[in-house]
Amino acid sequence: MNVDKIRELIATGKLIQFYKCKAWRQLRLKAIERDDNECQMCKALGKVHEVDNVHHIEEVKDFPERALDLNNLICLCYYHHNLVHERGIKLNNKEKKIFDDEKW
Numbered sequence: 001m002n003v004d005k006i007r008e009l010i011a012t013g014k015l016i017q018f019y020k021c022k023a024w025r026q027l028r029l030k031a032i033e034r035d036d037n038e039c040q041m042c043k044a045l046g047k048v049h050e051v052d053n054v055h056h057i058e059e060v061k062d063f064p065e066r067a068l069d070l071n072n073l074i075c076l077c078y079y080h081h082n083l084v085h086e087r088g089i090k091l092n093n094k095e096k097k098i099f100d101d102e103k104w
Contacts, residue, residue: 006064015060023068028054031073039077041084053081 001021009015018024031054042049055076058066066072076084 001068003065003067006060006067010061010064018060018067027068027070027073030070031075034070035075038075039080040074041080042077049077049079051075052078055081055084 001018001023006015006018009018032051035051037051039047039049039051053076055074056063056067057072057074060067063072
């Protein structure tokens with residue numbers, strides 16, 4: 001898949017097709033192998049957790065030219081992937097909001 005095709009998918013709201021393409025699936029496996037199937041944020045904290053997601057450091061929508069760049073990928077667990085996207089995390093069917101600042 002080339003950059004023009006990725007831009008077209010972004011423009012038409014069909015980016016999901018990118019994540020189904022063979023080129024992405026193969027690159028994703030290379031990233032998982034490179035990172036030893038470990039979440040790199042957990043690893044930085046001295047913990048071990050298997051990969052749940054392969055994350056684009058520079059988002060595909062903003063940098064389509066980096067969509068298939070192995071150096072633009074990082075392997076993350078579910079928790080850390082949601083954290084970098086600033087999404088709430090569901091625990092026991094309740095959503096826990098994650099904030100950057102500590103509340104005492």
